[in-house]
Amino acid sequence: MPVKKRKLPDSEEQGHKCKITSFTRPQVRGVKPNSSERQFSSKRCLAWFHKYAGPDKVVGPEAMEKFCEDIGVEPENIIMLVLAWHLEAAKMGYFTKDEWLRGMTVLQCDSTERLQSKLEYLRSELNDAVAFKNIYRYAFDFARDTNQRSLDMDTATSMLALLLGRTWPLFPVFRQFLEQSKYKGLNKDQWYNVLEFSRTINTDLSNYDEDGAWPVLLDEFVEWQKTRSASRLPCITNKREGERKLTAETKQLT
Structure with missing residues (x-):
């Protein structure tokens, strides 16, 4: 019997050159900066990253647990997937320095407190049909083994x-x-x-x-x-x- 499954695009048939390839890049919508807040600091954001990364220069599984504890979110909470989408993280359980700086800059978060203030916004993105579709598509490459x-x-x-x-x-x-x-x-x-x-x-x-x-x-x-x-x-x-x-x-x- 003929297979009714749709043919995959050529790029998928040939394999992935880069693991994360198939989702729309996230954009922060509807979050207006408070004029009374201090300005975002890349230096402060980098110091915040190194608090967890240490000498490995990457936030790994153990450090991720501490990070989740500090922001008050369980590692299995879907908010962590939304955050990983914003950081465009390539591997589950890990945040690199470039991913951290890129994503946190877009979110304008350079401290635990600032990220905590954005958690409700991150959750609200799950109610946006377009954002959710992109998060869902991102999850496939994020969760699968590289090989x-x-x-x-x-x-x-x-x-x-x-x-x-x-x-x-x-x-x-x-x-x-x-x-x-x-x-x-x-x-x-x-x-x-x-x-x-x-x-x-x-x-x-x-x-x-x-x-x-x-x-x-x-x-x-x-x-x-x-x-x-x-x-x-x-x-x-x-x-x-x-x-x-x-x-x-x-x-x-x-």
């Missing part, structure tokens, strides 16, 4: 839970499908289309076009879910019928 073209399934499901778990009603079912499926990971085309699917397809899957240009993964998910729902329907019907009979018999006895 891999796909996200391994454990990482993919964890990232999907972080990004879509609270807003997509079908996510728990989709996660079950992934866990029992033959797939060992998600490629970029599949990753991008899961977001589009979550935004456009009804919870009952009634508007899913099987002849559309969806990846085979999603065709299989829809077929799996419909089969699952159909097999549960007789059980529900029989249960309800049994309840009705029991109620009728009880009335006769009384």
